[in-house]
Amino acid sequence: MVMATSMRPALQTPALATADDWADRAVQALRDEALLTPKPALVDGRGSGAHRDLDLARMLRSAEALRLPFADMARAAAGARPSPDLRARLAAIGRVAEQRMMMATDGSNAHRGAIWALGLLVAAGSMRLDGGGPEQLAATAAAIARHPDRHAPGLDSHGARVCRRFGLGGARAEACAGFPHAVRLGLPALRRARAQGYGESHARLDALLAIMARLPDTCLLHRGGLAALRAAQHGAWAVLDAGGAATARGWQGLMRLDADLLERNASPGGSADLLAVTLFLDGIARQDGGADGEIGRARWKH
Template sequence: MIWKSSEQCGQCLGDLAVAALIDEVELTPKPGLVDLQSSGSHKDMKVVLMIASARSLYDSFEAMGYAAYGGEPNQELRETLACIGRDGEQNMLHTTGGINTHRGAIWALGLLIAGAAICGNGDAPEQIAEAAGTLARFTDRHALVPTSNGTKAMQTYGVKGARGEAMNGFPHVVKVGLPVLQDSRRSKISEKHARLNALLAIMANLDDTCLIHRGGMETLLVVQQDAQKVLDLGGASSVAGWEALQRLDQDLVMRHVSPGGSADLLAATLFVDRLSNISLHHMGTEGGVYNGKAYTSL
């Protein structure tokens, strides 16, 4: 199924991206992350702030889908998306009072939105992610010298970070998060537990620069091992896995670290998942479009 217009494409993808961010923040409990239960390791963030931040990005996400509709990955589109993304980041910071809630998500979701707009939402997640990766491999000639915590971790420890994840076609989305989410659903467990399992799988495999920045490589390795242990014990839906998940959450809060990169890729996974399940009646005035004013869950 292909969108009938660039406007419809932008509206739909903007809605799906905001919905994915809200799904991510409301998933509870998430180790070290903001959720409905606590602020995790983030003293300056709460669920209400995260949801406001997500909603502030609708216009930028819509514009990205509009700009990429029916196009192809090239230098011009890459720089157009970057410009839209920088405007979105400023809207986010204005909404949050300067707190960086979703900078990484703007990067990941923005590229995947563009990939979906280029491919059409009938294409497989791998094709959409590859189109997004092709875009990421173009250089933004107007970008300032990166100074983010993730960039510093990449330079210090030689990990790939968010940029490498995107340039490689989002492997932790299409080869880790999405398969675990779908396999968990086939096991007839709850959607909440399926999403938690997807998050844990990403955490167990990702060199998360948010964790590295605050805790170094030693903390990263401990978190990866403990996330895998939850899955080995049966995942979030098992008694032993649930108890291990609680212990992992407590450990991350005690260490004052948070797997923010994993959270961004969970949101990206949920976005791609929603995209693969959408049908025409979710578009336009027939329902489901966020329109920047009042969010309605799909």
């Protein structure tokens, strides 16, 4: 059974949104991603997926713990422009956010990638240099991300090792490019499913699958190597080619994909972060009056 996900009313006009408003939007995107069920091998309403150290309660506690740091990022960016100094301020707040996340989850990494992605978008939203929609918001976030973090501690994370091994840019490259997997794949899939009359949960599942089908997800690569990545991408394509999660064939394909990734103990955590980005940007588009517009185009055929 697909669990219903919560929908918040639109915030005030974006140009007048406060730092707390931007934080609310980011936290809600994280909550909506976590609550969406069933997601292949990810934490959701059924259980922990392939994450033995996480569950839905921890994910929701982590999201709530990030509310204050997200608001601090929005305040830091208000009236600013992309610059090395702004990047450094945001990075410092981001490190505090990671500490709060770890405290909320008893030491588990629930949202490190999402802190980076949504933190940039919250800052870009607070700046709103030209009042543009999701594409411009993502472009402003990219302009911030391209500045180096002068005070980065140089941690050798799982993601960094995977990027070196496979020659990938990872989360940083995705942000520097303006989150193309969310803007050009996730958002169009979400809107296409809604236009076809599918329920919101099915539409969000299709958005996740559209991202999975193309993203070189470093979480999958870390846990299961190229075999897990290829299985996830092919499985996601199969569901979309069958008509999406709302169809009988698509649903069966989604269940097969879930079982396959669970057997491999591999989870598309990077795709989940970008689903949260997609939902955040979708909320901005809806409050801007562009809920039915299509951003970018995606092809479901190989």
